[in-house]
Amino acid sequence: MSSPVMSARRLAGILGNLDGTGPAYAEITDRIRVAAMDGRLADGTRLPSERELAAALGVSRTTTSRAYADLREAGLIASRRGSGSTVTVPLEASPASTLLGTHSDPDTLAFTYSAPIGPPGMARAFERAIAKLPGLLATSGYLPDGLPALRELLADYYRQRGLPTDPDQIIVTNGAMGAISLLSRTLLSPGDRVLVEGSSYPHAHDSIIAAGGRLTALPVGNGSPWDVEAMAAALKASRHTLAYLICDFHNPTAAVMTGPEREAWAGHLRRRGVTAVVDESMHEVNLDGIDLPPSLAHFDPSTVLIGSSSKPFWGGLRVGWVRAPKPLVVTLVQARMIADLGTSAFDQVVFAELLSDGGQTAAAGRAALRQGRDHLLGELAEHLPEIEAPCPAGGLSLWVTLPGHFSTRLCAAAERRKLLLTPGPRFFSLGGRAGERHLRIPYAHSSEHLSEAVQRLRLAYDDVQAGRTGTRRTDSPTIDLIA
């Protein structure tokens, strides 16, 4: 039994007025994609004919025909003679899908990482970048320090944030993870101590450890993750080389370091000769537009900052960067020669376009994330009231509190319900019981998948309550991808 065909007028209403900033077919393609992903066009929706949609939008038939063809090519609509075109919402492409053994389980939901799908406007940035291609292809494409135009835009970005910055202070890396890894390998010698938050982004801590660093984790309490007294005591007790911190929308707690805390931290670190590495990947994912205190670099110019295009824009853009004093940037550029030689040239052009559009795409990305956040909060409040889920002002995931210490068991039960989550303790570098009361739930997913995930989590929760926890599936290797 097939659903009725959506009227062209209704679809035109969903898509909104075209803004004429690019080819009309590309805009239509992009808007249908986004509507399919955010749930406004449900899976199986039958679309009006190309002719009807063209009339409703006031564009040529060629335009809608090209848009449908591109959507077909992308696997977002299926067209069959006689029954028209039908929306097919793809399951979010599971990362490491074949390795996760999800080959035979195409409906597993991967909620271990939080990265947005490409927001509206993203496709247009790619189109604009294509226009820069001839100049780019006339070079070897090797950019070990980064695309000059992008380094300038990033320097501008910091200047606008009140941090005078020269383009030579920027090195473009393979995502923020590439930056963390490069800094760890460059700044640490085996045995060097690194001060870190008690809970944090696990791959960052793993990267520090792989480079020979020894972690000093701050205590995890109910207050701030950045206890100034504990920090001062730790620095006094032993010599530290680095501090790795996530001050803005801390991952996973979404906490924001206060201005006075920043000043105190910067002062102590500087006096002890400890380099602060501040991961600001989430800085631009300021969903509620709150006033963030100045960067730690404002209080200590030797601070090293890390940024990312994946969190505010799209995970597929593997572009991150480091802002550091110039001599360190020279060292980092040399150090990367034995790691990757450079970052994708075209991704850098696309990111430069995104930084030059007046903030339009970033705003659309935040709007989509806000919608996901609010949808997830609503679903949890309705279906899992046992869980305490505060609303974060930024970032890409909720940090919820369970009514008991069973995060690992809950995640194991969820996995059997085909929902992959990261157990709370994974975010605590010292492990222990504290993490068992927490769970990180990313909301950078379509409404449909968020609802489905909460349903599965509800079932998993009941499994745990009923003692039906069982063991984790062991029929396939599990990849620990957290983002």
Place this chain on the structure above:
Amino acid sequence: MSSPVMSARRLAGILGNLDGTGPAYAEITDRIRVAAMDGRLADGTRLPSERELAAALGVSRTTTSRAYADLREAGLIASRRGSGSTVTVPLEASPASTLLGTHSDPDTLAFTYSAPIGPPGMARAFERAIAKLPGLLATSGYLPDGLPALRELLADYYRQRGLPTDPDQIIVTNGAMGAISLLSRTLLSPGDRVLVEGSSYPHAHDSIIAAGGRLTALPVGNGSPWDVEAMAAALKASRHTLAYLICDFHNPTAAVMTGPEREAWAGHLRRRGVTAVVDESMHEVNLDGIDLPPSLAHFDPSTVLIGSSSKPFWGGLRVGWVRAPKPLVVTLVQARMIADLGTSAFDQVVFAELLSDGGQTAAAGRAALRQGRDHLLGELAEHLPEIEAPCPAGGLSLWVTLPGHFSTRLCAAAERRKLLLTPGPRFFSLGGRAGERHLRIPYAHSSEHLSEAVQRLRLAYDDVQAGRTGTRRTDSPTIDLIA
């Protein structure tokens, strides 16, 4: 005084017939770019008007207008009212340009790395990839093991080479360097011994050392870099974990390991439990289409292979890969989580397009490299007959022999002539005098730059002969980028 305007007919002849596989404006843009880079359109050439070119090519004025606009945007032509459009051949964008201190020296030629500019057809692959964008943007873009479609194409590629391969045996990395780095960090523990060729790609050896490996370098003689007896003796003398080899168009010598050598190496390595890591980055840069012996993996299935898109296609595509037994691929995917999380999603789509075009773009790339190689050989024969420059059947650079041990001095003199070269000893992991007789000269440059480089090298050579060597410039940090 300005040059005369090139006739539309002449330009149309240079550009050739459009093949209609993409939008005509894009094809015209691409062909003018390539002709400007390979010297068929000299710097300063005045192009015919859009109208005249449209008539000569039998396309619309809109088409040539768009092509000229894109070329202008890319900085490849300059248009001025009254005097029409003029070709402006860009100096190859120097990598790490600001760090190399070439800010004030915009005409420094960087010959330390060898990567082709984008060959004809490259722009079209990007355009085709854009059509896949809607589907890609509907995902998070995180692809820690690689784009499924690309992994399948790479598995096919190996099958065509007689090596049955499952897509799960492939992990896509950030270039071949990313693969070497990932393998070193994953397979080596501090102190592990790695058997290597006496001369090789320096960043690979540096990466092995950074991961704690200890190099056993084979002797450098006049014969093969892969002396079987020396290898057997080294393996007998101490336990080795890995062997890192470049069997096809070895970097820097361009030597090819013979079939019997491969068989002997594979046998010895397997018996001693040593994992062979074979860097096949140059395999597809087979300029003369010679018959290459089967891959080492043919003789030992545990062999790990590395491949690259940068060498046969374009350095700006940061896509490499590893082919390995499945369990190792799972380990590598997990290990990369603390390095970069994945490779640019769009670059992978572009590369997949390049692998699906029937070899057309790869052939165009090889043709451009052949032209560069032959041009460089001609220039050297004419202007620097003192240098012995054998013609390599593949790869991207000449490996020349000097009539004395002065490679380092020659490179220092060349640097003062604004030509950056890598001194021969840099390619010898044990250093020593042998490298002083050699120089690697990349030919992946435009004819214009190759001629200019030989002129500067001639001057530098004379400087060395006259004892005018001086010291290296120390006014700026020098980045050691070799590729």
